[in-house]
Amino acid sequence: MASADLIGELNELRRGRGVQADNLHLLPLPNLRRVCGVGTTDAPAAVRDKLVLRLTELCGRLPADLRMAALAALALHEEANHRFLHERMAWLNGQINRDSLRTARRWINAAFKRLAHDLESAGGDNGSHHAPCGWYTESLSSSLNMELDPPQLTETRQIVATSDELDEIVIMISAPKGVELADDERVEATIEYGGRIVETEHDPSGHSRFVVRLPEPLGLGERHTYSVRFTSFPRRRMKPYYVLLPLRRVERFEMHVRFPTQECPSRIWRLNGVPPVVLDAGRPAEALLALDTAGEIGLEFFGLREGLAYGAAWIND
Structure with a gap:
């Protein structure tokens, strides 16, 4: 063809x-x-x-x-x-x-x-092991609480089925490149609502893969909302950024990060569709972000492109 x-x-x-x-x-x-x-x-x-x-x-x-x-x-x-x-x-x-x-x-x-x-x-693509086809994210709202140790990340997604009888989806989360994790430091996931985890897979590179069984199969074009909570690795092992690197279509991404009161970053900047290779460069953008009185930042992105990073980075002096 x-x-x-x-x-x-x-x-x-x-x-x-x-x-x-x-x-x-x-x-x-x-x-x-x-x-x-x-x-x-x-x-x-x-x-x-x-x-x-x-x-x-x-x-x-x-x-x-x-x-x-x-x-x-x-x-x-x-x-x-x-x-x-x-x-x-x-x-x-x-x-x-x-x-x-x-x-x-x-x-x-x-x-x-x-x-x-x-x-x-x-055409004819069934996706990959990590990102099988059949659905996309219409909206994603995430909240990263770094006051806790280990930090907790909560994601709420509204997805749209692009095939009939969609009964399972795959959730992926990855440790930043170069972070070595012990067996007891692997990312774990708990579904708050909207499904049940039926398969978990961790690989040595720091990727964690969770297969979620939906409550009911979705028909073509049907929407579904679920929420999942991730318990991360210890805060000391975190890189100074939090990003979404979409492997499939994401139309809207809203994120919030809450920093510890005694460990607020000195500078924070927005990452709006940057190549992953620049994440560890640590070069602040011209437009810096300000924390609110609660020690939080909030950002919103639209029409995300697959393979690029969206989120925030910071420097702790």
Whole structure:
């Protein structure tokens, strides 16, 4: 399957009402159906749901301008779901302040090229041992309490299923690179609500993997919220940062860190999508963060990119 085939099918799909077309299930889109997990016996509503969910998910990984162009072209954008393609292109043109539709066409062509590549790369992918496919994180709220020793991290996630009958998910947490942990210092997890841990795996590199059985299987597009509490290794072994390094799509990440009153950092800075290799550089950003009167910081991130780090770093003088 070549990207050119997928680009051709995306161009076919964008005609008329796009994904809102009444005859969507009858369109000749064999490659799109395959990479979106559409089965030969799926009902028309299931065909639409699978195409919409997969395309929306992958459009979410595109840069903002290309994401808007792709969503508008396919009638997936809430403000651009007009009946005809030329109406959606006119809307897109208005967003980019151009008189000619030529710019809108260029944006759509560039967006479809990237989208086809991502679809081709993801097609038939079952994920990895550490990050199996089937769901993504719509929102994550975390709280790291460093007043406790060992510190405790609580995560609350709302996830969205991208496949039918999703009954298990995998949670990963890792010790910073270079931290040697004894057997009694490994990260442990406790589900507060929303599931039950049925498998635990620790590897020598400091990675901990937990398989969570959901209360009920999720259908395609269904949401579920769970909360998990991690007991970390001793505070003295922690590196001076806390970050999320997403292995799958994360739309929103909100984090709070509470520092010990007698050991507050002298400088704290935001890490907004940095390569992991710079985490140990210890170079403060220009915009430093201030602790509140409770000794806490709070940050929020949107549209996180896989493989980059989001969070905060600090220096203890």
